[in-house]
Amino acid sequence: MRGQLISIDDLTRGDIERILGRAESFAEVSGREIKKVPTLRGRTVINLFYEASTRTSSSFELAAKRLSADLLNVKAQGSAVDKGESLKDTVQTLSAYDPAAIVIRSPHVGAAQLVARWSAAAVINAGDGKREHPTQALLDLYTLRRRVGSLEGLKVWIVGDVLHSRVARSNILAFSRMGCEVTVCGPPTLIPREVETLGCQVRYSLEGMGEAHVVYALRMQLERMRGSFVPSLREYAARFQIDGRRLSPQQLLMHPGPVNRGVELAAEVIDSPQALIEQQVESGVVVRMAVLYELLAGGSPGDAARGVQPAEAATEPQPA
Numbered sequence: 001m002r003g004q005l006i007s008i009d010d011l012t013r014g015d016i017e018r019i020l021g022r023a024e025s026f027a028e029v030s031g032r033e034i035k036k037v038p039t040l041r042g043r044t045v046i047n048l049f050y051e052a053s054t055r056t057s058s059s060f061e062l063a064a065k066r067l068s069a070d071l072l073n074v075k076a077q078g079s080a081v082d083k084g085e086s087l088k089d090t091v092q093t094l095s096a097y098d099p100a101a102i103v104i105r106s107p108h109v110g111a112a113q114l115v116a117r118w119s120a121a122a123v124i125n126a127g128d129g130k131r132e133h134p135t136q137a138l139l140d141l142y143t144l145r146r147r148v149g150s151l152e153g154l155k156v157w158i159v160g161d162v163l164h165s166r167v168a169r170s171n172i173l174a175f176s177r178m179g180c181e182v183t184v185c186g187p188p189t190l191i192p193r194e195v196e197t198l199g200c201q202v203r204y205s206l207e208g209m210g211e212a213h214v215v216y217a218l219r220m221q222l223e224r225m226r227g228s229f230v231p232s233l234r235e236y237a238a239r240f241q242i243d244g245r246r247l248s249p250q251q252l253l254m255h256p257g258p259v260n261r262g263v264e265l266a267a268e269v270i271d272s273p274q275a276l277i278e279q280q281v282e283s284g285v286v287v288r289m290a291v292l293y294e295l296l297a298g299g300s301p302g303d304a305a306r307g308v309q310p311a312e313a314a315t316e317p318q319p320a
Contacts, residue, residue, distance in 0.1 A: 004123045006112045008134045008173040022290035023142050030286060039297050040069035043100040050076040050106045055257055056126050059284035060103050063292055091118045100296050122295040133166040136256055137174035139287040143280045152179035157209055160218030160264050163190045167256045168218055172198045189229045206246060216254045217242050217264045237263055244268045252276055
């Protein structure tokens with residue numbers, strides 16, 4: 001794994017397996033009374049968020065703190081960005097703090113790549129426009145693997161607003177890389193051109209969804225839409241909402257959140273036993289701990305849960 005995570009394409013299948021294994025180790029740490037390990041003590045992680053976020057921002061914050069890093073949260077609102085400071089100037093200013101890692105979320109495609117050019121820090125893409133969200137895909141893989149075991153051969157349907165979804169792009173790449181058969185489904189206006197080149201099939205109706213082992217519903221991203229992509233939300237829900245009639249008891253349900261209740265998902269499936277939505281949120285911290293660890297520390301597979309850095313592997317560390 002290289003010193004940045006901009007796209008799922010930055011990762012081999014072996015990289016993904018290693019991150020998921022690290023996350024399993026950190027899940028054990030999360031069950032302890034003292035949840036911190038000293039792995040990144042003395043190193044600085046910067047969360048640079050140009051878009052509102054609850055799940056991603058808070059889980060990266062917890063992940064950094066549980067690894068004992070110093071954390072700096074920078075949000076566009078109320079910062080110099082509000083005064084017109086450019087991304088490059090912001091990154092150069094923050095570089096004065098000698099960050100080990102910069103986690104960036106931006107409404108602009110390619111922002112994370114630019115930050116990687118301008119900074120010596122490890123850069124993690126926490127979402128860039130409608131392009132990618134690699135750590136969401138990793139936590140989805142982790143959540144699903146914990147539930148079903150092997151991912152090889154699983155049939156995954158990604159349903160909804162694929163066009164505006166960075167989660168969809170990362171998940172198509174990630175699930176395909178792990179041996180899943182991926183199908184995207186939605187109205188033709190919400191399916192990107194040539195999306196099949198990412199390694200998936202395309203459907204324009206829910207007919208055939210019964211063959212899926214996993215149904216991954218996407219949020220209708222109205223804030224990214226310019227113009228009318230569907231006649232109305234009511235009509236969209238009538239054709240593509242996942243409800244108790246369309247989701248069989250044998251199928252698992254996932255969603256990246258936040259959910260538009262009554263639009264892409266009906267209330268009865270959100271609260272059903274086959275829904276993994278809460279587990280996805282829980283997985284965010286340990287998977288993002290694993291990503292930070294892998295980029296900044298490395299080490300042997302058993303070291304992560306003990307907080308051992310490579311040079312310390314011969315000694316037993318004390319809790320942070």
